[in-house]
Structures are given as structure tokens and as C-alpha cells.
Amino acid sequence: MANAPVPEILFPQRPAPGIPVLDVRDLTVEYAADGPGVRAVDGVNLSVHKGEFVGVVGESGCGKSTMLFAIAQLLSPPASITGGSVLFNGRNLVTMTARQLNVLRWRDYSVVMQSAMNALNPVTSIAAQFRDALQAHGNFSRSQIAQRSAEVLTLVGIDPVHLASYPHQLSGGMRQRAMIAMALLFTPELVIMDEPTSALDVVAQRSLMIQIRELQQQLGFAVVFVTHDMSLVSHFSDQLLVMYAGQVVEIGPTRTVFDSPAHPYSRGLLDAFPSIRGKRVRLTGIPGSPPDLGRPPQGCRFHARCPVAMDECASQEPALYPVGAVGSRCLLHRPAQVKA
Amino acid sequence: MTPLLQTRKLTKHFKVGGNFSRRTLHAVDDVDITIDANEIVALVGESGSGKSTIARLLARVYKPTSGEILYQGKSLQSMRSRRQSQTYRGDVPMVFQDPFSSLNPAYPVAHGIMRGLALHRPDLDRGQRRREAVRVVETVGLKPAAQILDRYPYELSGGQRQRIGFAQALAYRPTLILADEPVSMLDVSIRIGLLNVMADLREQEGVSFLYITHDIASARYVSDRLMVMYAGHIVESGPTEAVLAAPRHPYTQLLLSAVPDPRAPLAVGAGTDKGEPPRVINPEPGCRFRRRCPLAVEVCATVTPLSELGPAHSAACHVAAAQL
Amino acid sequence: MTALLGTVAVVDGAEGTRRRGGLLAAVRHSRKALAGLFIFLAFTVVAIAPGLFTSVRDPNALQFIPALPPSGEHLLGTTALGQDIWAQLLYGTRESLIIAVVAGLFATVLSVVVGVSAAYLGGIADDVLSMLINIFLVIPTFPLIIILATYAGKGTLLVVLIVLVVTGWSYGANQLRAQTLSLRNRDFLESARVRGERRSYIIVAEVLPTMTSLIVANFLGAALYSVLTAAGLQFLGLGNPNSISWGTMLYWSQNQQALQTGMPLWSIAPGLCVALLGTSFALMNYAFDEISNPALRPVRRRRGKRTST
Numbered sequence: 001m002a003n004a005p006v007p008e009i010l011f012p013q014r015p016a017p018g019i020p021v022l023d024v025r026d027l028t029v030e031y032a033a034d035g036p037g038v039r040a041v042d043g044v045n046l047s048v049h050k051g052e053f054v055g056v057v058g059e060s061g062c063g064k065s066t067m068l069f070a071i072a073q074l075l076s077p078p079a080s081i082t083g084g085s086v087l088f089n090g091r092n093l094v095t096m097t098a099r100q101l102n103v104l105r106w107r108d109y110s111v112v113m114q115s116a117m118n119a120l121n122p123v124t125s126i127a128a129q130f131r132d133a134l135q136a137h138g139n140f141s142r143s144q145i146a147q148r149s150a151e152v153l154t155l156v157g158i159d160p161v162h163l164a165s166y167p168h169q170l171s172g173g174m175r176q177r178a179m180i181a182m183a184l185l186f187t188p189e190l191v192i193m194d195e196p197t198s199a200l201d202v203v204a205q206r207s208l209m210i211q212i213r214e215l216q217q218q219l220g221f222a223v224v225f226v227t228h229d230m231s232l233v234s235h236f237s238d239q240l241l242v243m244y245a246g247q248v249v250e251i252g253p254t255r256t257v258f259d260s261p262a263h264p265y266s267r268g269l270l271d272a273f274p275s276i277r278g279k280r281v282r283l284t285g286i287p288g289s290p291p292d293l294g295r296p297p298q299g300c301r302f303h304a305r306c307p308v309a310m311d312e313c314a315s316q317e318p319a320l321y322p323v324g325a326v327g328s329r330c331l332l333h334r335p336a337q338v339k340a
Numbered sequence: 341m342t343p344l345l346q347t348r349k350l351t352k353h354f355k356v357g358g359n360f361s362r363r364t365l366h367a368v369d370d371v372d373i374t375i376d377a378n379e380i381v382a383l384v385g386e387s388g389s390g391k392s393t394i395a396r397l398l399a400r401v402y403k404p405t406s407g408e409i410l411y412q413g414k415s416l417q418s419m420r421s422r423r424q425s426q427t428y429r430g431d432v433p434m435v436f437q438d439p440f441s442s443l444n445p446a447y448p449v450a451h452g453i454m455r456g457l458a459l460h461r462p463d464l465d466r467g468q469r470r471r472e473a474v475r476v477v478e479t480v481g482l483k484p485a486a487q488i489l490d491r492y493p494y495e496l497s498g499g500q501r502q503r504i505g506f507a508q509a510l511a512y513r514p515t516l517i518l519a520d521e522p523v524s525m526l527d528v529s530i531r532i533g534l535l536n537v538m539a540d541l542r543e544q545e546g547v548s549f550l551y552i553t554h555d556i557a558s559a560r561y562v563s564d565r566l567m568v569m570y571a572g573h574i575v576e577s578g579p580t581e582a583v584l585a586a587p588r589h590p591y592t593q594l595l596l597s598a599v600p601d602p603r604a605p606l607a608v609g610a611g612t613d614k615g616e617p618p619r620v621i622n623p624e625p626g627c628r629f630r631r632r633c634p635l636a637v638e639v640c641a642t643v644t645p646l647s648e649l650g651p652a653h654s655a656a657c658h659v660a661a662a663q664l
Numbered sequence: 665m666t667a668l669l670g671t672v673a674v675v676d677g678a679e680g681t682r683r684r685g686g687l688l689a690a691v692r693h694s695r696k697a698l699a700g701l702f703i704f705l706a707f708t709v710v711a712i713a714p715g716l717f718t719s720v721r722d723p724n725a726l727q728f729i730p731a732l733p734p735s736g737e738h739l740l741g742t743t744a745l746g747q748d749i750w751a752q753l754l755y756g757t758r759e760s761l762i763i764a765v766v767a768g769l770f771a772t773v774l775s776v777v778v779g780v781s782a783a784y785l786g787g788i789a790d791d792v793l794s795m796l797i798n799i800f801l802v803i804p805t806f807p808l809i810i811i812l813a814t815y816a817g818k819g820t821l822l823v824v825l826i827v828l829v830v831t832g833w834s835y836g837a838n839q840l841r842a843q844t845l846s847l848r849n850r851d852f853l854e855s856a857r858v859r860g861e862r863r864s865y866i867i868v869a870e871v872l873p874t875m876t877s878l879i880v881a882n883f884l885g886a887a888l889y890s891v892l893t894a895a896g897l898q899f900l901g902l903g904n905p906n907s908i909s910w911g912t913m914l915y916w917s918q919n920q921q922a923l924q925t926g927m928p929l930w931s932i933a934p935g936l937c938v939a940l941l942g943t944s945f946a947l948m949n950y951a952f953d954e955i956s957n958p959a960l961r962p963v964r965r966r967r968g969k970r971t972s973t
Contacts (some may be wrong), residue, residue, distance in 0.1 A: 010606060059527040201386035201554065201617065206598040228528065234602035258602050272529045274561035276584055276599055282539075283561070285532030289497045399858050429860040442851035446873035452852075456859050508855070 009254060010213045013051050013238045019090055021189050021222045022048040022071070022109075028083035029063070029070045038294045040066040040079070042246040045320075048190065048222045048239075053213065055237035055254065056226045057269075061290045063246040064226045065114075068194050071224070072111050073101055088190070106137045109190040110183035115199055116175035120167040126153075126178055127163035133185055152181040155218075156211060173204035180212065190222045197232065209236050231273055234258055242266045245291055245301040252326025262328035264306045300331065308332065342413040344516055344548055345375040345398065345432070350407035352393055356621060366620040367393040369572045370407070370646065373550075375516060380542055380549040382559035382580065384595070385569030386617045391552045394569075395520045398550070399434045400425070430460035433509040437521040439501035443493040449501075450489035452508045453477070460512045476507040479545070480537050499530035506537055516548040517541075523558065535562045556599055560584055568592050571620050571628035573644075578653030588655040590633045627658070635659045700947025707941055711758040720751035723908055731927055740929045744920040752913055753933050759821065759909035760941060763894045767828040768887030774833040775882055776872070779840030783848060784867050797841065800834035809897060824903055828890045836882040843878055844871060881952040888945040895938045910934035 029041035041063045048054050058064045069075050071086050073093050086093040088109065093101065113119035121129055130149040134140050140148070150160035156177040167175055176196055183191050193212075197205040213236050216223060225233060233240065233254070240257045242250040242265065250263040261267040268286040288305040291297050297304065303313035313331055321333040352368040355361065368390040375381050385391040396402045398409060400416065409416040411428060419425050433456075436442040443449055450473055457469040464472060477485035480503040493501060502522055509517045519538065523531040539562055541547045553559050559566060560580055567577040568591065576589040587593045620628060627645055630636040637659060645656040655661075710717065720727075730746040732738055740749035782793035812827045847853065856870050872879070897903055898911025905912055913934040917923075922930040 059529060202556075202600075203386075203594060203598040206600070229600070230528070231600040231602045234600060235606040269529055270602070272532050273602075274532070274535075274557045275601060275603060276557050276560050276596065277601065277604055280561065280581075282536065283532045284536075286529035287533065289499070289530075401854065401858060426860050429858065434855070434858045436851040436855060438851050442855055444852040444856075444870055444874065446876070452855065452859075455856075455861070459860055505855075 009238065010210065010235055011217050013049075013053065013216075018050070020047040020049045020087075021052075021089060022046070022224070023087040023090075024067075024071060024084070025087065026084035027067065027070060027081065027086060029066050029075065029079060030082045032078040032080070033294070036294065037078075037082075039296070040246055040293060041070060043084070044243075044248050046224075046241060046248075046251075048224060050189070051216060051220050051222055052239060053216060053223045053225065053233075053237045054239045054241065055233035056224065056241045056243060057228070057230045057233065058243035059228055059269075059290065061245070061293070062243040063293075064243050065194055067243070068192055068224065068226050072109070072192050074111070102137075106133060106183075106188065107186040108188050109192065110186070110188045112176075112179050112183045112191060112193040112196045114195045116172075116179045117167065117199075119179060120175065122167055125164055125166055126170075130163070130182060130185065133182055137186065148185060152184050153178070155184065155215060156181045173200055173208065176200060176204075176208060177211065180208075180215075184215065184219065184221075187219055188221055190224070193223060193225045195227050196225075198227070198229075205232065209233075212236070230269055242269070245296065246293055247301065247329060248320065248327075249302065249329045250326055251320070256325045260324075262323040262326050262333060263302075263330050264308055264332075265302050268305075268307070300329075341376075343374045344377045344412065345373070345550075346410045347371055347373045347398075348408050348410070350394070350397060350409060351405045352390075352397055352402055353405045363621050366572050366623055368397065369620075371569075371572075371574050373567065373574070375548055375550060377515065377548055378542060378546050379565065380538065380551055380563045381565045381567065382551045382553065382563035383567050383569060384553060384556050384559050386554055388571075388617050388619055389569040390572040391569050392520055395434065395518050395550070395552055398432065398518055400428070426460065430512040431515045432518060433512050433514050434518040434520060435502075435505045435509050435522050438525055439498040439505070440525075442505050443501055445493050448490050448492055449496065449504045452504075453489070453511050456508055456511050472511060473507075476510040477504070479510060479541075480504075480507045481533070482507070497530075498526050499533060502526060502534055503537065506534075506541070510541065510545065510547070514547055516550065518550050518552070520552045521554070522551075524553065524555070531558065532561075538562055556584075556595060557601075568595070571618055571623075573628060573656060575629065575657070576653075576655040582653045586653075588653065588660040589629075589657045590635050590659075591629050592655075594632075627656075694951040696947045697949075697951035700944040700950075703940060703944035704948065707757055707761055707944070710754055711761045714751075714754040714757065717754050718748070718751045720748045723747055723751040723755045724906070731925070734929065740933050741927065743916065743930050744922065744925070744927060745916070749913075749930055749933060752908060753910070753937060756909045756913060756934065757937070759907060760891060760894070760911070760938070763821070763825065763828070763909075764887040764891045764941065764945070767825050767832065767890035767894070768883050770825070770829045771832040771886040771890070772836060772879060772883040774829065775836030775840055775886070776879060778833070779837035780844045780867060780871060780875075782837075783841045783844030784863075784871060786848075794841070797834050797837045800831070801838060803831075805831045805893070806896070809893065810900070810902065814902065820904055821907065824894055824897055827897070828893055832886050832889050832893070836886060839882065840875065840878065843875055847871060847874060877952045881949055884945045884949045884952070888942050888949075891938060891942045891945070895934075910937050914938075 024044060024046040027041055027044045028039065030037040030039050044067055046054070056064045056067070066075075066079065069079075070081050073086075075081065081094055084094075088104065093104070127149055130152070131145050134145050134148065149163055153160045153163065158174055158177055158181070162170060162174070170178065176199075179196065197208055200208065209232065212223065225237065227233060237254045240252065240254040241248055242257070242263065244265050250257060250261065250266045257266060258270065261270055265286070271283055272285045274283060286305055291301055291304070299315045300306070300309075300313045300318050303309040306313065310331065316331060318329050318331045318334065320327040320329045321335060323333045350368060350371040350373070353364040353366055356363050356365045371394060373381075373394070383391050383394065393402065397404055411432065416428065419428055444451060453473045453476065454469055457464060457472060461469070461472070473489055474485045477488060482488050482500060482503050488496070488500070496504070505522070506517070523534050526534065535558060538549055538551065542549060551559065551563055563580050565578065566580040566583045568575050568583070568589065570591045576583060576587065576592045583592065584596065587596055618628065625644060626642050627633070627636070627640040630640040633640070639658050643658070645658050645661070715721070724747060726746040728738065728742045728746045728748060730742055730744050732742040734741045738748050738750065740753065742748055743752070778793055778797060782790045782797070809827050809831055812830070853866060853870060856866050861870070894903070895911040895914060898909060899914040899918065901915055903909070903911055903915070905915060911934070914931065917927070917930040917934070922928065
């Protein structure tokens with residue numbers, strides 16, 4: 001089925017010069033267990049430049065949320081980073097002490113969680129929570145706190161009168177936007193978001209995505225956005241990462257990945273989204289389930305479900321090979337591969 | 341020809357706020373639905389729109405506050421005896437949303453199917469029931485069926501469990517299956533498989549479906565007719581392609597423009613709507629969408645619009661009606 | 665019938681990490697539980713055939729020289745009345761074990777019936793039954809026990825059992841009610857309702873099997889409670905002083921001031937046995953802690969209710 005090219009990205013960004021805001025190199029995260037641990041994230045590389053929106057896409061069990069938590073240094077046992085580095089403006093977060101991290105947290109990078117209802121304290125008002133966040137990372141007077149809190153709420157389109165409200169008094173969409181406001185209190189350089197829209201209805205989702213992009217334009221922060229819904233980021237992200245079974249299987253400019261997905265998994269994933277326009281055709285999805293990461297398969301992790309798997313895929317592990325503007329972890333794109 | 345299932349002014353209100361409160365939640369109001377044999381009807385709405393309540397009303401989990409439900413021309417209220425009730429349950433089973441809690445974890449997955457067969461196909465003996473269980477499990481695409489039947493739910497994936505849910509419903513030889521968001525909790529790449537199962541069941545076993553979802557794209561993929569719900573009302577209904585090609589209700593238009601479609605241009609206009617579907621408690625008269633509606637006129641505030649009846653494309657909007 | 669498109673081959677390997685195989689497997693996996701089971705079985709053997717371990721046939725008969733210290737003939741010495749302490753201990757195991765198991769069992773049955781019904785039936789039934797549970801929960805047990813036992817006359821074994829069941833059921837009922845409430849809206853129960861199952865069937869065949877670990881844990885807790893409380897009752901003289909049990913041994917040794925008159929084993933031995941039997945129940949409970957607490961179970965969900973992957 002011919003993919004019409006993606007018409008546009010909202011406010012597209014070209015990678016800014018200079019070192020990337022976030023540079024993840026060869027990151028590996030393992031969950032300890034009796035016996036061999038489970039490697040939830042296996043050698044992931046990712047670069048995020050100033051003002052860039054990077055989408056990380058994958059289904060359940062692919063490791064994207066674990067990777068996000070690892071980047072934000074929020075992992076707790078039994079999960080731990082067992083390899084690689086997370087460079088924030090050149091400094092390695094993995095080797096920092098808690099005190100050093102605290103200086104950076106919220107001021108230089110912040111996190112928006114998946115469910116606002118779980119992340120916001122249900123028994124304190126929004127104003128109190130903003131105040132906690134502000135006081136935890138700096139010394140401010142009362143009036144400064146009040147002013148800043150009102151500022152960020154207005155930024156996300158909420159009337160500051162809601163500062164006195166409790167989370168349950170706000171609607172789902174407003175809660176999520178309040179979370180984003182909280183993340184922007186210090187105008188950080190990087191905001192990490194873990195599926196912030198999954199509990200919202202389609203209309204609220206759309207307005208939230210547009211809002212995030214507009215804020216990026218205004219304030220210049222970079223975003224790493226994790227989601228299972230590829231189409232959600234199709235108009236908003238500059239760079240796209242597709243993860244499967246703990247590895248990055250495709251990475252590149254969003255437009256290119258949507259126009260011509262190189263990896264069979266990305267292709268299968270894109271094809272699994274029924275469209276509301278165009279002809280109605282029967283789709284097939286991707287049969288089977290992701291592999292058990294406690295006992296990862298030999299060779300390519302996708303080969304058991306791959307429609308174009310070759311013999312060597314069962315024994316040879318592919319690396320990330322360049323294919324035009326994208327990188328693809330597939331033996332089909334191995335350099336000097338003679339295609340039959 | 342009598343439709344398979346029909347509702348007339350179906351209404352369900354819930355009391356909220358304790359024993360002495362006077363506040364009622366209008367979950368479903370004056371809903372008219374028609375489902376014929378051999379068709380898949382999609383009911384699309386956001387959470388809180390009342391679509392799950394409709395499923396439960398049709399499954400007789402709730403009793404309607406008013407209005408009636410007619411199955412093959414006979415009112416459900418007239419089915420008082422246990423036998424009549426059981427016959428209906430066997431004809432109109434339900435498939436649930438959550439694959440991780442829809443099967444009893446203490447038993448192998450065959451349990452639900454066998455119990456269902458025992459209750460609804462008493463003519464079969466034990467051996468025949470087992471064979472029938474194997475048959476339905478194969479029909480939904482799980483192999484080897486006999487082995488799978490003896491597994492426990494935690495040994496199966498989410499997609500496999502949902503297929504078992506369909507197999508359970510299929511075992512009754514139903515006429516209509518109520519599917520309440522059967523794929524929302526599954527991974528995207530697995531959803532299509534289940535939707536294909538539904539389409540194939542309609543083709544090969546002649547089963548109708550009421551497919552309840554918030555995802556318009558999957559509704560389009562699998563359904564013949566589409567109904568859109570908002571705040572307890574049906575706001576638009578008609579053949580799927582017709583509704584999607586020319587939506588007449590402003591909410592449908594809003595919904596369609598908000599659906600993320602990588603192959604379509606981005607419609608930024610949709611981003612300016614920041615409203616959310618209301619929880620309808622003690623509602624005022626008038627259209628429930630009017631506060632978010634770009635087309636609202638005076639009459640919208642006082643008169644609740646109703647969909648026109650009929651198999652053709654109908655929409656509950658004064659402005660749309662006036663344009664005819 | 666031809667299979668449809670999208671045939672899914674079964675992928676081997678469990679999705680979740682829930683333990684398979686019922687209760688025995690649970691016990692086997694825990695060292696503490698095994699220790700507890702071992703102690704319990706040892707006591708059971710003694711209760712069934714105490715004669716195997718001692719030559720004395722009537723432990724209550726005053727047949728020996730009183731107040732003897734431990735020796736080869738009398739492993740723990742003799743009481744102030746001339747009974748072999750070791751023999752009394754062995755024969756006393758039977759009654760203590762019976763009390764623990766029977767009272768524990770009946771209390772658990774009562775907990776299950778009241779707790780699960782209250783939660784599942786809901787509405788007024790729940791209000792009434794909850795009130796009942798709370799009343800029994802709040803009443804201070806020991807004073808109640810003493811009053812009941814005195815009222816019932818110098819207790820026979822039956823009275824002791826009744827008292828224990830009446831005071832011991834409410835804690836478990838509350839736990840089971842809470843657990844059932846959390847299960848009530850699970851889809852598989854709704855699926856059973858939609859299927860047309862009767863309510864009684866659902867409670868017995870759909871709800872209870874998912875709570876077996878909790879029920880067993882409850883039983884162990886009730887048994888523990890019964891052992892200790894029975895000993896306490898008998899120690900206070902509210903049991904039958906002529907019966908042979910650890911509690912009555914404690915009563916008589918107290919009565920005869922064993923500790924002060926150089927016969928400490930007469931008090932210590934039965935006390936230790938009570939503690940040991942109680943401990944065995946507590947140890948066995950370790951196996952069920954994790955299983956019976958669903959909050960500790962891994963659950964995988966999607967869309968707005970996800971756990972991180």
C-alpha cells in the first residue's frame with residue numbers, strides 16, 4: 001500500500017549546532033533476578049538537540065518506559081543501569097551523586113509522568129504542589145512563588161484561579177496540563193514525557209500535543225516523548241525512535257520513517273493502524289508476541305515474527321545500519337549485502 | 341423485516357452522592373439503536389459518553405430507567421422466566437475489555453467456555469461440549485486448541501486471552517455479540533488480528549456485533565454502520581462510509597479532525613477546542629454539546645435535538661436539520 | 665471449520681511470573697514454611713500416637729514420687745502430684761492440636777461465609793454484616809472470653825471451642841470482605857453474571873477459588889490465635905482442670921507454684937510447646953503472605969493504567 005508522504009511536522013526543528021542537550025550512549029538497564037537478570041534496555045543510543053522533539057515509540061515490553069526512567073535517573077531496585085552513559089550537556093548523569101543530581105533536577109531537566117492522577121498528590125492543592133517543587137530546588141519568596149505558579153498555568157492554558165483546586169476537581173486534560181506546567185516551573189532545557197496523553201480522549205490528546213509543541217517554540221526546551229501510539233507523534237516529532245525488545249530497531253527523521261520505514265517491524269507497525277481515509281483494505285498486523293527478555297532469542301529479536309526473515313536472522317545479531325537518513329537494525333540493510 | 345435488536349428511548353439514570361441526594365447521573369438518555377442480522381454496528385464515544393452503559397443495559401446487567409429493548413421483536417421486560425432470560429443471554433453474550441481480568445485466574449481457560457456451554461447448550465453431553473470448545477477456540481485462530489484450553493490465563497498473552505473471550509461468546513451460537521472495547525487494552529499490532537476475527541465471524545458464522553469503542557479508525561475498519569455518542573445521547577448514526585465522508589454533527593466533525601492520521605494533513609483548528617465531554621448530572625434542557633459547539637444557535641440552548649429515525653444518515657443537530 | 669486469518673501459534677513461556685501449582689508448591693518454595701510444616705507434623709505424630717514416646721499410659725494418675733528432677737526414667741521429672749511431666753506433655757498434645765485445628769477451621773468457615781457474602785451481596789446485607797463484624801472485632805476479647813466461659817460453667821472442651829470461634833472469626837472476616845470487594849468488579853465475575861450464573865454459584869465457584877491462599881492464611885492465623893488463647897483460658901482455670909492439655913498443665917503448675925518450688929520444667933515445658941505450635945503456624949503463614957496479598961502480584965496493563973516496561 002503506497003504511503004502518501006507525511007505532509008508536515010508542526011514547527012519543524014533542525015538539529016541545533018553544538019553538543020546535544022542529551023546524549024545517551026550504549027545505555028543498558030537490567031532487572032536483577034534469581035539467576036540471569038532481564039535486560040530491559042540493551043545498548044540504546046540517542047541524541048537530543050536543543051529544541052528538538054524526539055518520539056520514542058514501541059509496544060508493551062519494548063523497554064521504552066524503562067529507558068526513560070533510566071535517563072531521568074529514577075530507577076529503583078531491582079532495576080539498575082548496568083552499562084553506558086547518559087550525558088546531559090556533556091556531563092554523565094549516571095556517575096553523579098544524588099546531591100549533584102538534585103542540582104540538575106527540575107531546573108535543567110524535568111519529567112512528566114503518565115498518569116496525572118497518580119503523580120499529583122490528591123490531598124494538596126495545585127498551588128501547594130507547585131510551591132513544593134519550587135522550594136525543593138531554590139529559594140523563593142512567597143510572591144515569587146505565586147507569580148511563577150500563575151505564569152506557568154497561564155502558559156498551558158489554565159486559568160490561574162485553579163491554583164486553589166485539588167487534582168480531583170480538575171478534568172483529565174487539565175490535570176495533564178497542570179503536570180506539564182509543573183515540569184516547566186524552571187524552564188528546563190529538557191522535558192521527558194512518559195505517555196502523558198494515554199488517559200485522555202482523542203480531542204484532548206490533540207490539543208495537548210499542539211500545546212506542547214507551541215510551548216517548545218516559545219521556551220526552546222527539548223522533549224523526549226514516549227508513547228505506544230506512533231500516529232500520535234507523526235505530526236509533532238522531529239526525530240523518531242522505534243524500540244523492540246529492549247533495542248532501537250529504527251531511528252531517523254520522523255518524516256522519513258513514516259514515508260519509507262526501513263525495518264520490517266516499523267513497517268508492520270505502521271500498517272497496523274487502520275486509516276479513516278482512503279480505501280478500506282484488510283490489514284494483517286504482526287502475529288505472535290514479543291520475546292521473553294529473560295531468555296532473549298539468538299540472532300535478531302524480531303525474526304520469529306518477521307515476514308521477510310532470512311536464514312541468518314536466527315543466528316546473526318544485526319547492528320544498527322544506516323539506510324539513507326535512518327538507521328535500521330536489520331540484516332537486510334547490512335552493508336555489502338548482496339541482495340538476491 | 342424485524343431488526344435483531346432494537347431499543348426505543350432507552351434511558352438509564354444513576355443516583356449519585358449518597359442515599360439522600362437528589363442528583364441523578366444521566367448516563368444514557370432516549371437512545372434508539374437498531375441492529376440487524378449479519379451486520380457490525382460500531383458505537384463510538386469517549387469515556388463518560390454512556391457507551392459502556394448501553395452494553396450493560398443490553399446484556400441485562402442494568403435495568404433501564406425507562407424505554408424498552410426489543411430482541412427479535414419481543415420486549416426484554418416480558419422475559420421474566422429464567423428460561424427466557426437464559427435464552428436471551430445465550431443469544432446475546434458479551435466480550436469484555438480487559439484481557440487481564442476477564443478470565444478467572446484460578447481455572448484453566450476452558451472453564452468459562454465449558455460453563456457457558458453447560459448453561460446454554462444443555463443438549464450436549466460432556467464429550468460433545470469439549471469438542472465444541474475445541475471448535476470455537478480454533479475458529480478464533482488459536483492452535484493447538486486442545487492444549488490451549490488446558491492452560492491458565494497467565495500463560496497466555498493479552499491477544500490470546502481476548503480471543504478466548506470471543507470463543508466463549510461464540511460457544512453459545514449467538515446471534516449478536518456485544519463487544520465492549522475488546523481491543524483497547526491490546527498492543528496496536530495485535531488489535532488488527534482481533535478485529536479481523538470479528539469481521540470473519542460475521543462472514544462465516546453470521547454473527548452480528550455491537551462494537552463499542554472510542555477509536556474511530558478501528559470502528560471504520562470493521563463496521564457497516566456507525567453511531568456516535570456524546571454525553572448520553574446518540575448524536576449521529578448512519579452507514580460508516582457515509583458518516584465519515586460527510587459528518588453532519590459538529591461533534592463528529594470535531595472527533596474526525598482530532599484523530600491522529602499520519603497520512604493526512606494536520607488540522608490545527610482542532611487544537612483550539614479544550615473542552616471535555618461532560619458528566620451529565622441533573623442536566624439543563626437543550627443540546628449537551630452546545631458549550632463546545634462552534635455552530636450553536638439559540639434554539640440549541642432550550643430544545644434537545646433528537647436524531648431522526650430511519651436507516652439513512654441521521655444527526656441530532658438543529659443546525660444540520662435546518663440545512664436539509 | 666476453516667481457521668481464520670491471523671492464526672496465532674502458541675508462544676511457550678509464561679507471560680506473568682505468577683507461581684503455578686497450588687498451595688503445596690507455595691509451601692515448598694519457602695524455607696520458613698517448611699520448618700513450620702515440619703514442626704506441625706511432628707506434633708501431629710505425637711498427638712496420634714503418644715504411646716510411642718512414653719511408657720506411661722495414664723498421665724494423670726498420681727503414680728510416681730512427686731517433685732522428682734529430670735532423669736532417665738522421667739525425662740522432664742515429675743509434678744508436685746506425682747505425674748510424669750513428659751508423658752503429660754505428650755498426651756496433652758492431642759487436645760491442644762484439636763483445639764487449634766477445629767477452632768481454626770470453624771472460625772475460618774465463619775469468616776469466609778460472613779466476609780465474602782457481605783462484600784458480594786453489597787447493599788443492606790453488606791451494611792448489616794459489616795456492622796456485625798465490626799461489633800465482634802471491637803469487643804475486647806479476653807474479658808469477653810472470661811465472661812462467656814464463666815457463664816457457660818466450668819468449661820468442657822466444647823465450650824472452649826465455641827468461645828474461641830465466637831471471638832476469633834471477625835478479624836478474618838474483615839480481611840476476606842476487603843479482598844472480595846476488590847474482586848467484585850473484576851471482569852471475570854461480570855462475565856459469569858452475564859453468562860447467567862446464579863449468585864450462589866458465583867460466590868462459591870468463581871470468587872472463593874481465587875482466594876484460597878488468603879483463606880489458608882486466615883486458617884493459620886485463626887489456629888495460632890486459638891492455641892494461644894486456649895492455653896490462656898485453661899491457665900486461668902476456665903477450662904476443665906481434669907483434662908490433659910498444655911493449658912491445664914500450666915494451670916496446675918501455677919497452682920502448685922512450680923517455679924518457686926524448684927520444678928520449673930513443669931511450667932516451662934508446656935509453655936514452650938504452646939509457643940512452638942503457635943510458631944509453626946506463623947512460619948507456615950510465610951508461604952502465603954506474598955500470594956495472598958494481591959498487591960504484591962505482578963500485573964500488566966495497557967492504556968492509561970500501565971506499569972512501566
